[in-house]
Amino acid sequence: MYKATLEYAQQLDKEDQLSYLRDQFHIPKDKEGNDWLYFTGNSLGLQPKQTQQYIQQELDDWAKFGVEGHFEAKNPWMPYHEFLTEKMATIVGAKPLEVVVMNTLTTNLHLLMVSFYQPTKTKYKIVIESDAFPSDRYAVQSQLKFHGFDPEEGLIEWKPREGEELLRIEDLEQIVSEQGDEIALLLIGGVNYYTGQYLDLKRIAEIGHAKDCFVGIDLAHGAGNISPELHESGVDFAAWCTYKYLNSGPGSLAGLFVHEKHAYNKGLPRFAGWWNHNKETRFNMRQPFDVMPGGEGWQLSNPPILSMAAIRSSLDLFDKVGMKALREKSERLTGYFEFLINQIDTDRIKVITPSNPKERGCQLSIQVKNADKSLHHKLTEKNVITDWREPDVIRCAPVPMYNSFEDVFRMVEVLKGLL
Structure with missing residues (x-):
């Protein structure tokens, strides 16, 4: 059974065999240097740190070989x-x-x-x-x-x-x-x-x-x-x-x-x-x-x-990771996320994404009664990056590659406070 505490979320992160992947990505930060709570991998995924060297390799080979890079580059372009x-x-x-x-x-x-x-x-x-x-x-x-x-x-x-x-x-x-x-x-x-x-x-x-x-x-x-x-x-x-x-x-x-x-x-x-x-x-x-x-x-x-x-x-x-491991973590992440949302003491919100993990990916769509886009703006002001869809749905995607259980817990705490 899940627990709605920060300590429990942090314990889940310690037990997560894929937690090391988070360090492979650039996580946007606020003015104080704190990581954003980024839940919009369903719109734009975060940048892997190694991507810069992959692109730089091709820029270097373009500079070095010109058109011959089609055949002579380290990774031939042809x-x-x-x-x-x-x-x-x-x-x-x-x-x-x-x-x-x-x-x-x-x-x-x-x-x-x-x-x-x-x-x-x-x-x-x-x-x-x-x-x-x-x-x-x-x-x-x-x-x-x-x-x-x-x-x-x-x-x-x-x-x-x-x-x-x-x-x-x-x-x-x-x-x-x-x-x-x-x-x-x-x-x-x-x-x-x-x-x-x-x-x-x-x-x-x-x-x-x-x-x-x-x-x-x-x-x-x-x-x-x-x-x-x-x-x-x-x-x-x-x-x-x-x-x-x-x-x-x-x-x-x-x-x-x-x-x-x-x-x-x-x-x-x-x-x-x-x-x-x-x-x-x-x-x-x-x-x-x-x-x-x-x-x-x-x-x-x-x-x-x-x-x-x-x-x-x-x-x-x-x-290196494999979809099987990513799917397993994704199901645990969304399961915990859904549990926390259901713990919020209000009849204003419900998850419209299927509860069966086999019938969903990592996105949960949260419907908020009597809400408008100002709720989305308030989340953004608190560095919780979600996605709004009219008329009343917040789309949140805790991505197993880089989101943590602590991310999920903190996001729900912010949402609870706003509601």
Whole structure:
């Protein structure tokens, strides 16, 4: 049984075998030099201390070799994206063939929809969650318009039931069962950005495929947070950013997954560029287009090395620790966090994220009755860095890489005082 005391939280930190990881990160500090209570890894992960030397290595090699750095650099730039593939694949539960790091998240979703949104006059609708991240909504609306369909007709929302915040898989099953002959694509957030609910990807894939719909997953809030096992799930494609739980820096590159069953299908419609052309003949320049197999077959341009160096730094940390250990700590952290919130003597707050640790990552979304954004501002003034979502939700993500049990305890004490 948990205890709501600082001493107990500090004891949990002493027993935590991953507590050493906190020293691997730069923790922002207040004017007095005290660490911020940073709970927004779900928006921007903190910087690993080793990232600077990873980027500096490439700056040094650029200075030393110029263009020859593509071949002569310590980490040659020509195949640099390949240095990331295997470790990224491990994090999302994929085969290396299925994964590539490239572009940014919404760009990748559009490129994937070029291939996997293949509407006809009668089968053209797209299913998303009603509380999908706005960029996903804008992307699918624009895809519908691009293909000549009215988004009002073509967009189907999977909604929570009246009076509930969470999605029920049986409601998606009913939607697809009844309208599947008109649905071309399901594009679902694997971990919902608002509630933090982790959805059953394998079941979603089965539901969509039963009606010959393609199934895609936005893993922005999942990669580096939960273990999605993308290959085993059977989803057709997925994309994710790397600047949240993967700690690669603001606006950094994204990841892309295309299931192995599509890897060698050269007939899939797609946009083309020189970097998804066969790497053996890429520089012959006058060759007809010959698309590469697997995830690499969706690349367009040569990769930005400095951004990839930051991703490489973070992936090396993940590789040393492993997702299994991170998930175990995450479940303990959120379990303690939820316990402390439930100890607050008020009926004004409730956690809308699922209580079952298997149905959530490290984010807890706290709904506060009769609150507005001024509560978020007051938290920030006390160096508690959280994330506000209208109308009344504070999103908090104690990240197992760098957050402590003491962080969680102190954050709840501040919240309790404000309430």
